[in-house]
Amino acid sequence: MSKIFKKNLSNKFPTKDISKDDIDNKLPLSTSKKKRIVKINNKIVFGEKKIPIIAGPNGVESYKLMFETAKVLKKSKISIIRGHAYKPLTFPYRSKQYSESKSSGMDIMDKIKREFNLLVVTELTELRYLDRICRTADIIQIGSRNMQNLELLRHAALTQKPIILKRHFGSSIRDFLGAAEHILIEGNNNLILCERGVSIPHTHRETSRFALDIQAIPALKEICKYPIISDPSHASFWAPWVPSLTYASIAAGCDGLIIEIHKDPKKSLVDPLQPLNFKQFKDLVFQSKKVASSISRSI
Ligand code: PEP
Ligand code: MN
Numbered sequence: 001m002s003k004i005f006k007k008n009l010s011n012k013f014p015t016k017d018i019s020k021d022d023i024d025n026k027l028p029l030s031t032s033k034k035k036r037i038v039k040i041n042n043k044i045v046f047g048e049k050k051i052p053i054i055a056g057p058n059g060v061e062s063y064k065l066m067f068e069t070a071k072v073l074k075k076s077k078i079s080i081i082r083g084h085a086y087k088p089l090t091f092p093y094r095s096k097q098y099s100e101s102k103s104s105g106m107d108i109m110d111k112i113k114r115e116f117n118l119l120v121v122t123e124l125t126e127l128r129y130l131d132r133i134c135r136t137a138d139i140i141q142i143g144s145r146n147m148q149n150l151e152l153l154r155h156a157a158l159t160q161k162p163i164i165l166k167r168h169f170g171s172s173i174r175d176f177l178g179a180a181e182h183i184l185i186e187g188n189n190n191l192i193l194c195e196r197g198v199s200i201p202h203t204h205r206e207t208s209r210f211a212l213d214i215q216a217i218p219a220l221k222e223i224c225k226y227p228i229i230s231d232p233s234h235a236s237f238w239a240p241w242v243p244s245l246t247y248a249s250i251a252a253g254c255d256g257l258i259i260e261i262h263k264d265p266k267k268s269l270v271d272p273l274q275p276l277n278f279k280q281f282k283d284l285v286f287q288s289k290k291v292a293s294s295i296s297r298s299i
Pocket of ligand 2 (some may be wrong): 096
């Protein structure tokens with residue numbers, strides 16, 4: 001086969017996928033050089049030396065589950081609880097017991113928040129739930145499936161609440177930052193980006209649904225000064241891998257973590273392979289502290 005030689009091909013001006021034109025004209029806010037931290041209620045900061053952990057079950061299944069979870073978080077000195085009352089599902093079918101807890105789930109989160117003085121992260125799936133979510137949530141999560149739901153991004157941004165924007169599992173970093181730009185342009189700088197795994201050829205097996213794109217963490221940090229957190233639970237879909245992916249995320253420079261936990265993972269109404277049990281979570285926090293301190297950060 002003859003080789004094709006190009007006369008003018010030189011490596012004098014190497015470029016990355018995101019061009020200078022993108023940076024100047026399409027992503028001016030998300031790629032601005034100003035270092036951004038996100039402070040939640042003067043209590044927790046994303047983007048500084050300390051790495052906050054967000055933990056909780058997938059869905060707000062019951063008051064009892066959230067109560068037990070909150071107790072474990074308090075013991076581990078974790079200040080942010082997660083749990084979704086509104087949930088997008090990959091397939092339209094739900095198990096018989098499982099339906100979204102919706103406003104009653106939000107009432108449970110409200111109670112837990114007051115009783116334990118915890119910050120609440122919960123997912124916004126549709127505009128009509130925005131008001132209810134805003135009454136309780138300290139951070140609004142936009143899930144991967146809604147990364148480019150522009151109306152949802154715009155209205156969430158207008159609340160001025162901190163927002164976790166999860167990367168879609170098929171999205172380039174360029175498109176991810178494009179979505180972030182839709183939040184920033186509304187004047188909301190309380191933006192936290194979240195890497196949560198991408199689809200690649202060997203994924204979507206029973207034990208490896210997505211692949212955590214570890215490289216996205218330093219890549220994003222190089223170009224974007226907003227905090228970037230990692231969700232190893234949704235990436236691997238497989239609890240035994242969550243600890244190593246957590247430690248790798250810390251080593252890669254993440255500014256926060258989302259860990260799915262459940263009192264009895266087998267009984268989790270959604271994704272039962274994914275959550276750590278409480279003991280595993282306590283161990284994870286313990287080990288994470290060591291990894292963080294080895295790179296001069298803390299948990
Ligand atoms: C979740 O956090 O429960 C979730 C559904 O995450 P993702 O949008 O990343 O799939
Ligand atoms: Mn989930």
